[in-house]
Amino acid sequence: MTKVLLLVGDGMGDWPLDELGGKTPLEEADTPGMDFLAPISRVGLCQTIPENMPPGSDIANMTLLGYEPGRYHTGRGPIEAVAMGLETAEDDLVWRCNLVNVSDFSQSGTMLDYAAGHIGSREGAELMHGLQKELGSSEFSFHAGVQYRHILVQKKGLPGRAAGLDITPPHDLLDQSLAGDLEKYQGYPALWDLVRRAAEILQEGGNDTSARAIWPWGQGGPLRLPAFKHRYFLEGAVISAVDLVKGLGRAAGMRVVDVPGATGLLDTNYQGKLHAAKTFLETGDFVFVHLEAPDECGHMGSIRDKVEAISRFDQQIVWPLLEHLRGEDVIIITCCDHLTPIKIRTHARDPVPFLVYDSRQQASGPETFSEKEARSTGIFLEHGHDLLPFALNRKGDA
Ligand SMILES: [Zn+2]
Incomplete structure (x- = not known):
């Protein structure tokens, strides 16, 4: 059975910064995992925030899990x-x-x-x-x-x-x-x-x-989501420090794995999250690993910390999981839920860059993974909730 990984750096995407010589934090960060995957992946942009909805993490992460916010999102309170x-x-x-x-x-x-x-x-x-x-x-x-x-x-x-x-x-x-x-x-x-x-x-x-x-x-009103398992035929789990992602996972009937020391900050327990993902994948099929730190650093306006958070996301989550699953049938998606540009220190509604690697179906992608490269491929998913079906080569939200 193919293992499916959706690895989310919250707020990871950004705009070019003068302080980085016109690069974004994602371009500046040291990301061997995503850079290895990009040339053999489908890379593009997807719109995680629907028109007329605010660019909240609750809405964006619901989108990434494949649920159309316009249909299922009732509010932040119900998710928590x-x-x-x-x-x-x-x-x-x-x-x-x-x-x-x-x-x-x-x-x-x-x-x-x-x-x-x-x-x-x-x-x-x-x-x-x-x-x-x-x-x-x-x-x-x-x-x-x-x-x-x-x-x-x-x-x-x-x-x-x-x-x-x-x-x-x-x-x-x-x-x-x-x-x-x-x-x-x-x-x-x-x-x-x-x-x-x-x-x-x-x-x-x-x-x-x-x-x-x-x-x-x-x-x-109460949050009610159709079961993830019935929708995608995958036994899934979410791993996150933040309540709203846990709420989405629970509402979708997924396993919610609590990792001690998962703080949502730069010093979060990466090893714990990595271990939890590996352990779940021994029997499960799908894991949603969410890292809050890039978003926090974006809100604080700290360029250095945001670059570091993205580097750690790649080196301590993406790369080790890639290594761990080498030789197996695997689909790896890396993306962010929304941009948290340093310049505005809050969320933006721009489409987000994504990468979809499928070990059974190697694609021809750009040299590295960045906002610019994602735009250059011309692949654009107008509805972010189609990303997971796109990665799985299935039809979207019926
Ligand atoms: Zn977010």
Whole structure:
């Protein structure tokens, strides 16, 4: 049975940088694995972010797993609820609920920190349990996640007006006014009452964290994905440090492999991820290995770290897996979910470069793997969810 590997460097793609003499971090990085594969692979660009959708990792990674976001994506909250193992009903409205720090929870207030000082999981959970005790009702319930990332479930919230509220993600609101979003919450009185009272409770004495308010956003109905196995006839697993990728994997009925020390940062446990992938492939057919670090470095605007993150992705994941599977029937896809250009320090919606190597069907590709080379081949997948079917030589999302 052919083994299929989808290896994702989150936010790896970029734009040319003057600081690198006009090269991108991917071109600058030392990537023997991808450079070995490129000339014998199909290399091109694919559009992972559909028109009219924001360039989020949740949407882009759903696309890469072969699910059309326009059809299956309901929100960020529902994906993370699945990652937490939370059971939800069909008419539940599921919100991502951040603990945040604000200058003042009023029209004149600003967002100081979307992560409440990167509050610890235990402190975060204690606050959520407190809020549940004080404010939990037949309509609203709080569910503790990790650190500042929690879930608010609104019973019978679907269909309803709250479902359509377009609340700004708190990480996009840094040092900006809360006024516009508070006005939106106020349009739904029960929700406004909840967030207002939560802020009061968090600002009372006894809370020595910097969590000063809750910020529900990214809401939607429960995430329901058709089983990956039935769709592709592959026994699959996801290996990632981040909740939303784990949530997507779980919702698709895939194995979710937890790797100790997988941090999502440059110092993540590459050996652990590599070992987990090899072990799963002893019996499984498909593995989705996700590395968050290039994205984090892009957000931080650190060129050197981003180049290093891409080099490690290649040298510690791509190359060893290639070596490990040498002589076997294997399909290897390397790509990123979206670009996180250093210049803008946030996600861009450009199509992403991909490489598809098939040991049974050698192709003629460019000399190296880069954004430019991927564009030069003329291979372009308009719908990113066709990438996996393209790699497998199967028909796409029916
Ligand atoms: Zn991403």
